Amino acid sequence: MPRSAAWTRRLRRIGAPAAGALLALSACSAPGSEAGPGAGADGAGPAGTVTVFAAASLKESFTELGERFEKAHPGARVAFNFGGSDTLAAGIANGAPADVFAAAGPTPMKLVTDQGLTDGAPSTFARNRLEIATAPGNPHRIDSLQDLADPGLKVVLCDTTVPCGAAARTALTAGGVDVSPASYERDVKSALTKVRLKEADAAVVYRTDVRAAGDTVEGVEFPEAGRAVNDYPLAVLDNAPNPGAAEAFVRLVTSAEGRKVLGEAGFLAP
Amino acid sequence: MSIRRATPRKTRPRAPGRGVPPALLLPALLGLAFLLVPLLALLLRAPWRSLPEQLTSPQVWEALRLSLVCATTATALSLVVGVPLAWLLARTDFPGRGLVRALVTLPLVLPPVVGGVALLLALGRNGVVGQWLDAWFGITLPFTTTGVVLAETFVAMPFLVISVEGTLRAADPRYEEAATTLGASRFTAFRRVTLPLIAPGVAAGAVLAWARALGEFGATITFAGNFPGRTQTMPLAVYLALQSDPAAAIALSLVLLAVSIAVLAGLRDRWMRAV
Numbered sequence: 001m002p003r004s005a006a007w008t009r010r011l012r013r014i015g016a017p018a019a020g021a022l023l024a025l026s027a028c029s030a031p032g033s034e035a036g037p038g039a040g041a042d043g044a045g046p047a048g049t050v051t052v053f054a055a056a057s058l059k060e061s062f063t064e065l066g067e068r069f070e071k072a073h074p075g076a077r078v079a080f081n082f083g084g085s086d087t088l089a090a091g092i093a094n095g096a097p098a099d100v101f102a103a104a105g106p107t108p109m110k111l112v113t114d115q116g117l118t119d120g121a122p123s124t125f126a127r128n129r130l131e132i133a134t135a136p137g138n139p140h141r142i143d144s145l146q147d148l149a150d151p152g153l154k155v156v157l158c159d160t161t162v163p164c165g166a167a168a169r170t171a172l173t174a175g176g177v178d179v180s181p182a183s184y185e186r187d188v189k190s191a192l193t194k195v196r197l198k199e200a201d202a203a204v205v206y207r208t209d210v211r212a213a214g215d216t217v218e219g220v221e222f223p224e225a226g227r228a229v230n231d232y233p234l235a236v237l238d239n240a241p242n243p244g245a246a247e248a249f250v251r252l253v254t255s256a257e258g259r260k261v262l263g264e265a266g267f268l269a270p
Numbered sequence: 271m272s273i274r275r276a277t278p279r280k281t282r283p284r285a286p287g288r289g290v291p292p293a294l295l296l297p298a299l300l301g302l303a304f305l306l307v308p309l310l311a312l313l314l315r316a317p318w319r320s321l322p323e324q325l326t327s328p329q330v331w332e333a334l335r336l337s338l339v340c341a342t343t344a345t346a347l348s349l350v351v352g353v354p355l356a357w358l359l360a361r362t363d364f365p366g367r368g369l370v371r372a373l374v375t376l377p378l379v380l381p382p383v384v385g386g387v388a389l390l391l392a393l394g395r396n397g398v399v400g401q402w403l404d405a406w407f408g409i410t411l412p413f414t415t416t417g418v419v420l421a422e423t424f425v426a427m428p429f430l431v432i433s434v435e436g437t438l439r440a441a442d443p444r445y446e447e448a449a450t451t452l453g454a455s456r457f458t459a460f461r462r463v464t465l466p467l468i469a470p471g472v473a474a475g476a477v478l479a480w481a482r483a484l485g486e487f488g489a490t491i492t493f494a495g496n497f498p499g500r501t502q503t504m505p506l507a508v509y510l511a512l513q514s515d516p517a518a519a520i521a522l523s524l525v526l527l528a529v530s531i532a533v534l535a536g537l538r539d540r541w542m543r544a545v
Binding site for chain 2: 084087090
């Protein structure tokens with residue numbers, strides 16, 4: 001998706017009509033989406049492709065919001081690039097053409113704002129809380145964070161370089177719990193997968209991931225999670241190829257409708 | 271896959287000169303630049319000033335030690351089972367041999383992450399074979415150093431098998447036949463005649479397998495996870511450092527680059543020339 005977005009920008013600069021036709025194909029966008037970036041300014045509503053870089057944990061809720069956005073604005077398309085927040089931030093810092101960045105924590109967003117790459121200050125649009133994911137039925141009877149210290153349990157955590165790992169570390173420190181994990185996974189979905197495959201007995205993940213996993217895992221809440229709630233910041237990027245549509249998308253995410261979709265996915269209101 | 275030269279070095283055609291058509295020279299130079307510029311960039315952007323500090327941290331040495339130990343063990347494991355497998359493919363005839371050969375080479379083209387998932391489903395605690403290992407012997411492989419070795423062997427062994435098989439096919443089977451006519455058993459003939467004959471090919475295959483194992487990332491992180499000192503090999507350390515500390519990632523990459531060059535250069539003189 002980022003590549004088609006890169007083409008988008010380059011081809012727009014060239015402005016070749018033939019390239020526009022190719023672009024319509026490559027960006028999977030409907031004919032007519034070349035009405036010009038962010039036509040919202042002249043009252044015609046957002047159009048064109050808006051490229052959103054979003055944290056992996058936002059996958060379900062943002063996909064839903066993207067569909068609603070496209071339904072509300074025919075002629076507008078949302079292209080998502082979901083991944084680890086740090087990887088996305090590094091991509092933006094290295095010139096990846098994105099319109100909107102939604103991170104799973106303030107640290108990756110800071111990487112982008114420090115370089116002056118956002119259009120205005122980022123705003124917090126959601127918060128996420130940690131939960132312990134276990135196999136369905138919780139066979140090891142894990143009721144608290146303290147239970148994870150049992151050396152007989154295989155526990156996986158996110159690596160501390162990614163937000164879910166940093167949050168887990170904060171919660172464990174707050175609870176005074178000493179866990180020796182089997183693995184530090186590279187992102188929250190990998191950690192969850194280890195539990196779904198029953199290779200690990202427990203993982204500390206977000207409650208939104210537990211909810212998205214449906215019946216395949218069971219979530220256990222723990223009070224220390226309240227000490228490590230993650231703020232999710234959102235910003236339109238300074239060199240956004242399609243700023244008009246980008247702002248319209250941000251408005252949808254922060255609207256009552258957006259809150260509802262995010263709330264259903266398990267996010268907390270900011 | 272084996273590194274063989276059709277002609278001895280002395281009689282090779284002359285190095286590119288005026289006779290080279292531009293239509294070949296230009297893409298060739300482009301290809302060369304494409305391969306070399308990223309490595310050059312690594313050197314140019316390396317944090318030389320903080321490098322000594324970066325490289326003396328215990329984490330780096332732990333990851334490097336683990337990488338070398340695991341890649342070497344995986345190569346040894348590949349030799350023990352891979353050479354006989356190559357012999358079976360090259361010297362015997364059985365129904366479905368072509369299919370077996372294709373399946374052996376599958377991990378060459380399979381994305382390593384898929385290999386890791388497959389290993390989890392086979393040898394994981396809940397896997398097809400793994401659940402019995404766990405129930406009968408109490409052995410669980412994911413998240414262990416053994417798991418790293420297995421993941422690397424899975425990805426690297428096909429390189430060795432293909433290389434050795436190619437050498438075996440090129441070697442004249444009449445030497446072995448002569449040995450067996452003189453009373454040697456087939457195994458003795460393999461051990462005393464075939465093996466010395468194909469030693470250079472085995473060595474080349476082992477180098478390829480070792481290099482592949484050293485750089486293994488996808489299958490390792492999927493099957494064995496990531497824990498410093500236990501399963502965090504150099505490529506994993508590089509990947510995770512890149513998320514938070516790019517300078518450290520570059521420093522780690524330089525170490526891997528240096529190790530790879532040193533090994534290839536060292537072995538080239540000793541083995542590859544003869545191949």
